[in-house]
Amino acid sequence: MYKIAVVGDKESILGFSAIGMDMYPAYEEEDIKKIIPKLIEENYAIIYITENVSIKAEKYLEKLKNNKIPAIVTIPSNSGSMGYGGKRIKEMVQKAVGIEINFKD
Numbered sequence: 001m002y003k004i005a006v007v008g009d010k011e012s013i014l015g016f017s018a019i020g021m022d023m024y025p026a027y028e029e030e031d032i033k034k035i036i037p038k039l040i041e042e043n044y045a046i047i048y049i050t051e052n053v054s055i056k057a058e059k060y061l062e063k064l065k066n067n068k069i070p071a072i073v074t075i076p077s078n079s080g081s082m083g084y085g086g087k088r089i090k091e092m093v094q095k096a097v098g099i100e101i102n103f104k105d
Contacts, residue, residue: 001043002043002044002045002046002069003022003042003043003044003045004020004021004022004044004045004046004047004048005021005022005023005024005039005044005046005047005048006021006022006023006024006047006048006049006050006075007023007024007025007026007032007035007036007039007047007048007049007050007053008025008026008048008049008050008052008053008075008077009025009026009027009050009052009053009077009078010023010025011077011078012050012052012077012078012079013025013050016048021048022044024039026049026053027053028053028056028057029056029057029059029060031053032049032053032056032057032060032061033057033060036060036061036064036072039070040067040070044070045069045070045071046070046071046073047070047071047072047073048073048074048075049061049072049073049074049075050074050075050076050077051074051075051076051077052077052079054074
């Protein structure tokens with residue numbers, strides 16, 4: 001059975017445990033490089049990563065973007081959106097449908 005994880009600074013991901021997601025605190029790219037392979041091996045289908053950590057590990061995560069599973073989705077941290085997650089979603093949608101879609105800001 002597939003699972004869902006959330007990765008990021010502890011303050012931002014703490015609430016996700018209340019809805020049954022597994023939490024993995026991470027602050028730097030090195031943390032991501034250790035956690036993500038473990039999650040892939042353990043059959044996580046969706047991995048949410050906070051923007052602040054995702055930006056730090058952008059080059060590493062870029063290598064995984066063509067994988068169908070797990071889906072790696074960038075979400076805002078508890079300090080609010082930096083716009084990076086929305087940009088990544090737009091890129092994924094554009095790739096999936098083959099055309100650019102203009103989202104209302």
